[in-house]
Amino acid sequence: MIIQCRKNISESQIDILAATCEGVVVKYDSNIFVVTPSAHKAVDAQFDNIIETSWVMDSDIQLSSRKFKADTRQIQIGKFTAGSAQTLLTVGPCGVEGEEMMEQTARLIVESGLTSIRAGAFKPRTSPYSFQGMGEDGLKLLAKMREKYGLSVVTEVRDSTHVQMVLDYADVIQIGAKAMYDHGILRACGRSQKPILIKRGFGTTLQEFVQAAEFVLSGGNPNVLLCERGIRTFETKSRFTLDLCGVAYLKEYTNLPVILDPSHAMGYAYGVPDLARACMAMGIDGLLIEVHPNPSVAKSDASQQLTHDAFRKLLESLKPIAAAVGRSIV
Ligand code: PEP
Numbered sequence: 002m003i004i005q006c007r008k009n010i011s012e013s014q015i016d017i018l019a020a021t022c023e024g025v026v027v028k029y030d031s032n033i034f035v036v037t038p039s040a041h042k043a044v045d046a047q048f049d050n051i052i053e054t055s056w057v058m059d060s061d062i063q064l065s066s067r068k069f070k071a072d073t074r075q076i077q078i079g080k081f082t083a084g085s086a087q088t089l090l091t092v093g094p095c096g097v098e099g100e101e102m103m104e105q106t107a108r109l110i111v112e113s114g115l116t117s118i119r120a121g122a123f124k125p126r127t128s129p130y131s132f133q134g135m136g137e138d139g140l141k142l143l144a145k146m147r148e149k150y151g152l153s154v155v156t157e158v159r160d161s162t163h164v165q166m167v168l169d170y171a172d173v174i175q176i177g178a179k180a181m182y183d184h185g186i187l188r189a190c191g192r193s194q195k196p197i198l199i200k201r202g203f204g205t206t207l208q209e210f211v212q213a214a215e216f217v218l219s220g221g222n223p224n225v226l227l228c229e230r231g232i233r234t235f236e237t238k239s240r241f242t243l244d245l246c247g248v249a250y251l252k253e254y255t256n257l258p259v260i261l262d263p264s265h266a267m268g269y270a271y272g273v274p275d276l277a278r279a280c281m282a283m284g285i286d287g288l289l290i291e292v293h294p295n296p297s298v299a300k301s302d303a304s305q306q307l308t309h310d311a312f313r314k315l316l317e318s319l320k321p322i323a324a325a326v327g328r329s330i331v
């Protein structure tokens with residue numbers, strides 16, 4: 002339940018209301034409070050002089066619900082406005098591997114008329130023996146691409162030891178599929194105002210996914226985007242299964258912009274262009290595509306990254322689809 006109190010109510014009136022709601026009361030705004038959905042049973046007419054408006058929810062999808070805020074949240078990321086008719090096409094290698102390849106990537110992005118670069122400096126690898134990312138040196142290279150080419154930087158946080166460092170360098174903080182349950186990360190991101198891109202865990206229900214977003218929103222950061230990147234099913238021919246039904250659900254019921262990541266879902270470059278086109282046809286807020294100047298030598302996710310030529314071809318085929326669903330690609 003979300004409660005918007007009348008202006009100028011006293012602290013003691015809020016205390017009485019909070020005690021009645023019997024649960025955690027999260028102050029969202031100066032006079033907006035979020036409480037457990039069942040609280041509406043206890044809040045009765047005696048509070049009419051305190052409460053201006055209230056929204057009764059049937060689950061803990063609250064601040065992200067279209068019941069509370071009907072329009073998709075507008076979130077500014079450089080020249081891109083999420084929640085408008087623009088679709089962000091954010092591309093880059095899985096991981097920052099060095100300056101030359103980041104230069105090549107940045108030039109591809111600028112020549113393609115796009116506005117953001119995405120790569121990981123802290124890689125959440127399944128094995129401790131695999132490439133773990135360049136760490137702060139990688140963040141510095143991303144910042145250099147921002148300075149030189151005017152691109153906004155999307156990069157991920159792997160664990161709560163370096164959240165602040167990533168917040169300092171990035172324009173958008175990506176919380177990966179494995180990190181999205183980490184409440185230390187979610188709460189730290191809730192204290193920032195930077196856009197937070199939360200990727201869906203591969204065993205995460207839509208309810209759990211959106212509840213992760215609620216941690217950031219209720220912490221005071223209204224700038225949250227969701228990213229569907231495939232879930233684990235019985236199928237093994239693709240790396241994961243892209244849940245387009247889930248995307249339809251998120252668009253219908255939540256006010257959060259939705260980004261799709263066909264690269265991690267498919268796991269193989271050959272399938273990424275078809276999937277990307279299918280995603281674009283759904284009228285989504287963004288697409289995340291992994292590209293590499295030479296995918297065969299990539300230090301992570303080698304099999305799924307597109308060559309720069311393949312990406313250019315894909316982009317040309319995406320434009321008429323975007324236009325058909327009333328969108329422009331930035
Ligand atoms: C990535 O975006 O490179 C990544 C590691 O993704 P995910 O967290 O979805 O596995």
Ligand code: MN
Nearest residue numbers: 095291301302
């Ligand atoms: Mn990757």
